Structures are given as C-alpha cells and as structure tokens.
Amino acid sequence: MAARSTKARREDGDGQRPLLDRELDHLPPEARWREWMNRVEATIFAASEPVDRETLARIVGKGCSIDLLIDDIREELRGRPYDLVSVAGGWKHLTRPAYADAIRVAVGSNEKAANLTQSDVLVLMCIAYFQPITRAELSSFFGKEISRDLIGNMRGAGLIASGPRSPTPGAPYTYVTTKNFLLEFGLDTLRDLPDFEALEDAGLLSKEKLLAGDIPVGLASGEDDGEEAEDGVTEGQLS
Known part of the structure; x- marks a missing residue:
C-alpha cells in the first residue's frame, strides 16, 4: 500500500x-x-x-x-x-429551503437577490426567455423605456452579459443570461425555466409575436444605441 x-x-x-x-x-x-x-x-x-x-x-x-x-x-x-443539487450545469451543496429563515436570521440574506425589485425580476425573466434580446425590444415588450441603469445593475450583479449584436439597424448589443443567473435561481439549464416549452407549444409565448406590434411600443429600436460589450458567459438562446 x-x-x-x-x-x-x-x-x-x-x-x-x-x-x-x-x-x-x-x-x-x-x-x-x-x-x-x-x-x-x-x-x-x-x-x-x-x-x-x-x-x-x-x-x-x-x-x-x-x-x-x-x-x-x-x-x-x-x-x-x-x-x-443539480444547478448551472453542475452539482453544488445547497441548504434546504426549510432552513432559509434560520440562515437568514443567523447570517443575513443574499444581498444580490435582495437588490432586485419585482420589476427588475420581470425584466430579467424576459431576457431569460427571449435572449438574445436588445434593450429596445425589452422596452417595447413592457411599453416603457428600460433604463441603462437597470441593465447596468443586472450586469453588475453578474446576472446578464452582452450577447451578439442584433441584425436590426444600428446593430445594438443584445443581452443574455449568465451561469450566475442559473445559480441564483437554482436552475440547471435555461430549459428549467417554468412552463416555457408548454406555453411556446401552445402558441401563447412567442418573441416574434410580442415584438410584431401586439404590445404597446414605448421605445423605437432606432433609439437603442450600441453599448460597450463586457465579457460574460452566454447560456445561449432557448430552442
């Protein structure tokens, strides 16, 4: 031996x-x-x-x-x-949800997650479902301008990163979720997002339909200028 x-x-x-x-x-x-x-x-x-x-x-x-x-x-x-737990393409030790309150009292909550408002989460989930997506497309989706500050906060938290440039006029950058996004929300892959495939198969969820004029337009695509790209882990488009 x-x-x-x-x-x-x-x-x-x-x-x-x-x-x-x-x-x-x-x-x-x-x-x-x-x-x-x-x-x-x-x-x-x-x-x-x-x-x-x-x-x-x-x-x-x-x-x-x-x-x-x-x-x-x-x-x-x-x-x-x-x-x-299987999360973000690998395995990790995670505490069970039943002990979340005890952990929060003892060591506090996750500041990164706590800084996200309900509106932030809605924008983030829109990016997750329809990535790669531009800021102008996000603004059209919600019927109001999505600020650069909001995008910057999510990028700063490591939840999104710059994706490929859009083929639309001006070639603005798109946004995609990161590996850290999967980790924060306890997802193994983007296919674990709730009900996406069922809604898509039923014809109830489609990026093309939503951006074709079936929703209020709050910001024309031409208003979305190019933004500096930052390194990030692209999780890719749902297919």
Missing part, C-alpha cells in the same frame, strides 16, 4: 499534476464505490462553484456512473439540512 501511495503522488509527464489512481482496482467493489462517492462529495463540498460532470470524471474510474454516484450521495443526505 505504501508503494502504491508513493506512485500515486508522482507527477505525470508534464511535471505539473500528480497522478491519481482513479480505477482503484486493488479495492473490493463496495470499498471502491465508497471511495468514489467520498471523492465526488469532497470535491463538490470544497468547490465554490457548481462542479460539472467532466471535472468529476477526472477523479473516478472510466466505467463509473457519475449519475449513480450522485444518487447514492443524495440518498445518504436525506434528513440532512442540505442536499446535492
């Missing part, structure tokens, strides 16, 4: 990353599975951001099912005040 441990600590060919015995062939199946579970849970626990499947695959055997490992870990967490 000592020889194996020494070998596992040796560096690989590039001299930068230590080798890790992922297959654990020397262990009986039950012990091997337990060790994989421990590795996965420890990695997710230590990470500040959701850990994706590709990252977890680097610490377990090739024939190991990440999904089954996650299922077994979650089963052991039943009855605990926290869970392992």
